[in-house]
Amino acid sequence: MAAIDPNEPYLRELEGGSLSIFAVSVIGCILSTIFVALRTWARVSSKTFGLDDSLMLGGFTIYIADVGFACEGARAGLGARDVDLSPKMQKDSRMWLIIWMLTYICGLAVIKSSICITMLRIANTMKWFRFAVFALLATTWASWATTFIGVLLLCRPIAGNWDSDLVLSGQAKCATMDAMIALSYTSTASTILTDLACAVLPAFLVKNMQMALRSKILVGILLSFASLASISTMVRTPYIKYYRQPMDNLPFHIGNIVLWSNIESAIGLIAGSIPSIRILVVRNLKTNKSGGSSPKQSAHDRNIITIGGSGAPSNNGGKRWRGTFKNPTDTGASFSNVYTHADGEGDWERLSDSSSETRRKQKKSEGTGRGEIRADFSYEVELSERPILVKD
Structure with a gap:
């Protein structure tokens, strides 16, 4: 293997974990764009565009930036082993990780808020359900505040998270890695809880809906799809422990967190858009059917x-x-x-x-x-x- 230039900024070619992060993030972005665009068209064309749609568009916009940071981090070494990284890539990959993390936290909170507002619009007469949704909203934003502020305070200045020279020279002070791990586990537990709640709460609505069994089965499938977001969060959980070993292929192991987190966000955008797209399809089918009916x-x-x-x-x-x-x-x-x-x-x-x-x-x-x-x-x-x- 040829020697790596210490100032080499990017991997010579993407492979392994780095390629997975880049490819999956781009695919998720493309799919999310299609579904969110169709949702927006469905709401605008029916003149029912509301706050939940604005939040979904906001979450999608943040997700685009999230994907951009993840891809740049993959090019800089996220998902690759230390032996393939130059000192500059070691530093830059950590920098993109922190920037990506802050962006991901914001995007996920906005996407879940959109889903909660949609549930409030559907069940505006059910007091107990509204209380549960407001509790879910409060949990989502409390988790956001805890994680976002916690990441900002891990090192002061924040550049100490990726520039070890600042820490060694005393120009930056950082908390122990135990603080990072505790923060990550707390955020993950809250994310799993809110993901499951976003998938399970609508099931109580289905029970009280006047609809055919076939429609209830379809809604159940959609809810099952939404639950995949929580599965993605569970899959990434075991990789949190590698923060304890920052000098042992940390970019390689932490790259899995970036990968599965981006999958989670994409699922949230898609699952939150499918119901509106279904209504658009049903409306068009009814229009075509009524257009061919007899006088x-x-x-x-x-x-x-x-x-x-x-x-x-x-x-x-x-x-x-x-x-x-x-x-x-x-x-x-x-x-x-x-x-x-x-x-x-x-x-x-x-x-x-x-x-x-x-x-x-x-x-x-x-x-x-x-x-x-x-x-x-x-x-x-x-x-x-x-x-x-x-x-x-």
Whole structure:
């Protein structure tokens, strides 16, 4: 093997762990871009873009920077063994690790906040569920504050984390590696807890949703996909112990933490976007299906239900309401009136006024009024990109 220039800034070629970090991070970024773009298009096109969508875009933006730092760190030696690194790469790989870590912490907190806000929008009438989601939000940001501030305070100045010369010369003071390990385990435990909560909490919503079994199974699959984020966190946990041996191939071992953490963030972005993309697909399928329906079917649909916006009932002559709801939690009211007649003869007859009541009594006396039915139903429906919740 040719001697390595002490000032060589990058690996001559990516291989092993370094190549895995670079490739997986780029692939995760591409997939996340596709899913987040489709989610954004679904929300914008339906005019339901909200705070959770803004947070998801913010988390995605931070994730792009996260991927950039991870790739630069891989080029500088993250994932490679000490024998393949120059002194400059040893220092730079640690520097990119700290920068990546701070960015990852911020991005993950924003992504989880987006998922929590989405759950709040879905279950805005369930007090116990809202309390649980707010507790999850508080845990997420408490973990962020602890880890972010803890990393900044490990060495003062922060450059002491990667420049050992500053520590040896007394220009920087650093905490022991035990502090770094304790901070890493605390952050990992909190991350696993919040990841699992983001995957499990929606399961309680599915139980109370008025939807077909097939839809519930599909939602269950989506929740299982979201739980992969916590699995990624568990996989990286054993590598934390290598902080105790900073001179024994630390960039090689810690590279696994970067790899699996980026996978976790990508899963969060994708899993958080899939429900909106599914709604976009379903809406387009319904549009195509209704576009091919017969006039008779459309007329029948219009006679069954009329919808008024912003919580007010509407009687628009049997025509379907075509307004736009500005917020996914806007509600409307619908009324369905069902009438029938006796023995399959006669026309539909409204029985709510005095003249119709007179005719009803007359028919009853003549023995022709049997089978008259009057059924008036008034109920509220929630028009949003989600199933209707049914209270226990």
